[in-house]
Amino acid sequence: MSYTIKFVGNEHTNSSKRDGNVPCLIVDHISAGSWSSLLSWFTTPNNTVSSSTFGVSKKGEIVQFVDMERMAWANGIDALDITSSKTPIVQEHKGINPNKYSVSIEHEGTDGNLTEEQFQATLWLHKYIRDYVKEKWGITIQLTQYDVIGHYQVSPYKPMCPGKYFPWERLYSELQEKNDEDDENMAMSLSNDAWERIDMFLGNAYNEKIILDWDWVQKARDKKLTSAEFTYIQMIINERRKGEKI
């Protein structure tokens, strides 16, 4: 199945420069409203506060509001929340506004439940973004839990975005299926800094007894963790952390 992206951004769409940051993160959102209200909100001159790079409807239509070369205003967050974030990729960027290095996808809906058409369209779109970024800037978004996250992992004020029924497990699993299977079984290729953040993330989870097996931390220290393993363990940690709060 092939999709077309309809560019609907116009002079009123909020966006700014990335200031030299390369998009290396995809943030998923839920619009909490209808498709028509999403379209009108992101194109009206009355909206001076927010935008999104892409939108995906329940019917599987894909629209683009902001060029990937520019940043959309999608993840509004205070400087203090950025520095106290527990999400590895946000920590790694040391206080930089996540809008500057992310691409955002809004999904029509309320609780994260996607239609099958919408799921297939967003699956395709995640890979399109990866390919576009790779072609344009030469960096690879791995499409794992490390670099595909929910708005709630960026902003503590958006705990319900993209919603409790958002199909994370299926999305991660199908994003990886479409990748070269060898990559999945090879250690991730990351900067020392990224490895340190992952080490800290897993170490903290171990210290807090959220995970009980030290091998996870050791594998990160030895830089031997594969993307499939990291996807798996980060999902476990996030689910257990979420469970604690409820």
Ligand SMILES: [Zn+2]
């Ligand atoms: Zn959101």
